[in-house]
Amino acid sequence: MTAEDPFVTHRGLLFTVAYEMLGSAADAEDVLQESWLRWADVDRSQVREPRAYLVRTVTRQALNRLRALSRSREDYVGEWLPEPLLTSPDVAEDVELAESVSIAMLTVLETLGPTERAVFVLREVFELPYGEIAEATGKSAAAVRQIARRAREHVAARRPRVRVSRSEQQAVVDRFLLALRTGQVQELLKVMAPDVVMIADGGGIVPAVLAPIHGADAVARLLATANRKVAVLRTTTVSLNGAPAGRIEFDGEPSAVSLVVEDGRITRIYVVRNPRKLTRIDEPAEITR
Numbered sequence: 001m002t003a004e005d006p007f008v009t010h011r012g013l014l015f016t017v018a019y020e021m022l023g024s025a026a027d028a029e030d031v032l033q034e035s036w037l038r039w040a041d042v043d044r045s046q047v048r049e050p051r052a053y054l055v056r057t058v059t060r061q062a063l064n065r066l067r068a069l070s071r072s073r074e075d076y077v078g079e080w081l082p083e084p085l086l087t088s089p090d091v092a093e094d095v096e097l098a099e100s101v102s103i104a105m106l107t108v109l110e111t112l113g114p115t116e117r118a119v120f121v122l123r124e125v126f127e128l129p130y131g132e133i134a135e136a137t138g139k140s141a142a143a144v145r146q147i148a149r150r151a152r153e154h155v156a157a158r159r160p161r162v163r164v165s166r167s168e169q170q171a172v173v174d175r176f177l178l179a180l181r182t183g184q185v186q187e188l189l190k191v192m193a194p195d196v197v198m199i200a201d202g203g204g205i206v207p208a209v210l211a212p213i214h215g216a217d218a219v220a221r222l223l224a225t226a227n228r229k230v231a232v233l234r235t236t237t238v239s240l241n242g243a244p245a246g247r248i249e250f251d252g253e254p255s256a257v258s259l260v261v262e263d264g265r266i267t268r269i270y271v272v273r274n275p276r277k278l279t280r281i282d283e284p285a286e287i288t289r
Contacts, residue, residue, distance in 0.1 A: 006050035007039050012286035013051075013126075014058045016101070019287075020121045021062040023082035023106045025280045027069065031061045052132055059118055059136040066114040077204030079212065081270055082106035083277040084240045084256040085285040091242040092166055097289050098242025099163070100125040103258040103270045106241075107199075108158045112151055119144055120151035126289050162262040170237070170244040172261045177235040177246050183227030188220040193265040198222070203274030206253060219269065226250065240281065247281060254278055 002008070014035065018028035035057045047053045073080050082103055092098050099105055100121075109117050118137055122128045123144075130148070134141045164172075172191060179187035198219045202208025213219050227233055234249040246257040256278060260268035272278065 007036055007054060010051050010054055012288035014054055015285070016097075016287050016289055017055060017058050017121065017126065018062045019085070019285075020100060020106070020109070020125060021059070021118055022066055022069070023110060024277075025083050025085060025285065026276075027065055028062075031058060031065055034061045055122070055126075055128070056132070056136040059122065060138075063114050063118055063137065066117070070114075077202075078208060078210040079199050079201050080110070081199060081201035081272050081277075082110075082241075084245070084258065084272050084281055085287065086281045086283060087239050087242050087287055088284040089239065091287050092239065094242075094289070095163070097125070097287065101241045101287055102243060103241050103272075104160050104260050104268060105155075107270070108155055111158065112154060115139070116147055116151040116154070119147045120155060123148045124152065124155075160260050160262065160267070164261045166244065168264065169259070169261050172264065172266060173237055173244045173246055173259060176257075176259060176266060177237065177248075180223055180227065180246075180248070181233060181235055183224045185220045185224045188223055189216050191266055192216040192219060192269075193262065193267045196266055196269065198269040198271065200271040201274050201277065203276060205275060206273045208271070208273045238281070242287070254281070256281055 011032070014032055015028055018031040019025055022028055022031070035054065038057055039054065084103060085101070091101070109120065112120060115137055119133055122133045122136065123130070130141045130144045134144045137144065139147065175191045179191055194216050195214070196216050196219055198213045200208040209222070213222060230250045232251055236247045238245055238247045240256055240258055243258070245259065248255045248257055256272045258270040259266050
């Protein structure tokens with residue numbers, strides 16, 4: 001590939017499409033590799049709009065991969081969470097893009113079927129015309145409109161309802177990480193909403209709670225206990241999936257923590273501990289649209 005090749009030019013966009021459809025950077029990279037092999041065999045003189053052609057190709061490959069993965073995710077040990085990505089500040093500047101790649105949103109998208117997810121991502125995030133989405137998904141334009149409407153309603157009923165500024169998110173993340181380091185239950189309770197929910201993903205590889213923990217008291221006790229059980233606990237504020245978040249090391253074992261903040265308090269805590277999902281938290285990913 002040369003720097004002028006359309007695949008190289010649009011690689012960030014193509015990766016973002018695949019990642020939002022799959023919730024996994026590793027699977028998104030596999031989809032890009034498969035799509036590149038198909039692109040390499042195409043007669044470029046017959047492709048009038050390379051960007052649209054490549055998005056269609058990646059969407060089809062991502063749909064195939066998503067359908068193939070459905071069984072393995074059903075057999076996953078504990079809760080399955082999206083793979084976190086280290087992101088640069090420019091991702092956060094695009095508010096809609098940052099929201100679309102947030103761990104909270106990707107978790108909501110997991111509740112959609114493969115075609116619904118593809119239609120929602122292509123329409124709501126990348127604003128593709130219904131006709132192009134129809135070509136990419138193998139549906140009629142009329143069917144795509146209906147699927148898009150159902151997907152919007154489904155997501156609207158489940159997504160976080162309040163957007164907070166980056167500074168407010170940062171302040172809450174800092175308070176949470178400080179309380180976690182000190183292990184003070186009362187400080188943890190102050191920063192969490194009474195009905196907070198914590199979800200952890202260890203993948204059966206490292207210790208993690210297997211079901212969501214509900215309520216500030218239960219979550220605070222669990223986190224304070226985790227603090228006491230480790231010899232060394234280090235926390236760092238990082239930008240994950242377009243928002244301030246935390247990187248936590250329990251005796252050298254890393255975890256990524258993303259928070260949903262509403263009215264100055266945490267309502268959701270997503271903890272990714274599965275080491276196979278933590279390979280993209282050291283170098284910023286190329287996220288764009």
